[in-house]
Amino acid sequence: MAVLIIGGTGTVGSALAEALGKQQAITTSRLPMDGHVLFDPVRDSIARIVHETQPVTHVVLAYGIAGVGRCAVDPDGTAQVNVRSVLRLADEARSMGLCPVFLSSDYVFDGTKGGWRETDRTSPVNEYGRQKLAVEREIGEGTLVVRLSRVIGDLLRRRCVLFDWVRASGESQKIRCATDQWFSPIAAADAGRILATLIRSDTRGLVHLAGPEATSRFALYGRLLRLAGSLGVAELPPAQPCLLSDIPSPEPHPLDTTLSIELLEQLVRPDFSPLDTTIRQVLQAPAAGSSSASVD
Numbered sequence: 663m664a665v666l667i668i669g670g671t672g673t674v675g676s677a678l679a680e681a682l683g684k685q686q687a688i689t690t691s692r693l694p695m696d697g698h699v700l701f702d703p704v705r706d707s708i709a710r711i712v713h714e715t716q717p718v719t720h721v722v723l724a725y726g727i728a729g730v731g732r733c734a735v736d737p738d739g740t741a742q743v744n745v746r747s748v749l750r751l752a753d754e755a756r757s758m759g760l761c762p763v764f765l766s767s768d769y770v771f772d773g774t775k776g777g778w779r780e781t782d783r784t785s786p787v788n789e790y791g792r793q794k795l796a797v798e799r800e801i802g803e804g805t806l807v808v809r810l811s812r813v814i815g816d817l818l819r820r821r822c823v824l825f826d827w828v829r830a831s832g833e834s835q836k837i838r839c840a841t842d843q844w845f846s847p848i849a850a851a852d853a854g855r856i857l858a859t860l861i862r863s864d865t866r867g868l869v870h871l872a873g874p875e876a877t878s879r880f881a882l883y884g885r886l887l888r889l890a891g892s893l894g895v896a897e898l899p900p901a902q903p904c905l906l907s908d909i910p911s912p913e914p915h916p917l918d919t920t921l922s923i924e925l926l927e928q929l930v931r932p933d934f935s936p937l938d939t940t941i942r943q944v945l946q947a948p949a950a951g952s953s954s955a956s957v958d
């Protein structure tokens with residue numbers, strides 16, 4: 663078996679490729695890069711790169727424009743990538759007998775409660791969430807749709823909200839953190855490994871893939887501060903608590919998108935790295951890399 667990962671240079675795509683190993687993962691990028699097949703999801707067809715002789719069974723659509731701000735200011739341009747190209751490639755995969763795997767988001771929910779289940783009512787409050795929901799509704803049967811919450815600790819590419827905070831030390835007097843924004847962070851390596859298990863077991867349908875521990879943004883920064891202090895590795899500025907609505911954004915963010923992972927636990931009995939371990943790994947990683955393209 664082999665898995666084609668479109669967007670294999672991203673946080674989730676590269677973690678999945680790492681978990682699958684070189685024999686099972688074929689990764690693509692829009693840019694010419696060693697180890698990745700050149701592929702533009704908006705223009706190219708899967709048939710150009712997957713041949714009958716290759717044992718590909720799944721096509722993971724792991725690319726996209728995840729910024730709430732970018733989707734809000736350019737709904738049509740971002741929908742071309744996030745919606746239209748995804749649906750076209752999913753149709754093509756299915757017509758070739760391959761299972762499409764779509765990475766959706768906790769932003770399909772309006773954030774008015776927590777512990778969202780797969781069966782709960784969706785009601786996105788911004789364009790990014792609406793685009794994810796549009797794909798979920800149109801992508802068709804026989805697909806694996808995985809809703810992620812916040813992926814943290816991308817040690818391969820050194821990006822995520824934790825790396826952003828570490829990089830900001832020295833630049834800011836205080837770090838503004840919303841006390842009312844809640845999510846279910848998962849380490850990138852865990853997300854890649856558990857997604858690989860779902861794919862290997864040929865799971866289909868809608869599944870939440872998130873960490874077991876809910877946290878607010880403010881509490882997460884507090885843990886980073888505490889661990890940075892005890893490890894003596896970085897001098898981070900104090901947190902400035904605020905409300906999510908105090909942070910300017912072209913569209914609102916949902917407040918509480920913590921996900922229930924009961925179904926995931928029934929399906930694959932996942933193992934998770936403790937949150938403090940992931941934070942420690944970020945603090946001990948050499949500070950470098952590109953800036954985050956997380957949804958905020």
Ligand SMILES: NC(=O)c1ccc[n+]([C@@H]2O[C@H](COP(=O)([O-])OP(=O)(O)OC[C@H]3O[C@@H](n4cnc5c(N)ncnc54)[C@H](OP(=O)(O)O)[C@@H]3O)[C@@H](O)[C@H]2O)c1
Binds near residue numbers: 671727728812814955
């Ligand atoms: N990370 C999270 O916390 C999170 C949470 C919820 C949902 N998700 C969803 O999971 C998926 C993967 O997330 P991620 O964090 O791994 O994404 P990412 O690292 O931000 O990006 C994945 C890849 O998308 C490709 N890409 C970027 N802009 C593109 C464009 N305009 N057209 C085509 N391809 C483009 C890039 O690959 P190349 O340029 O190399 O081709 C990039 O490496 C996304 O659909 C995201 O919405 C992620």
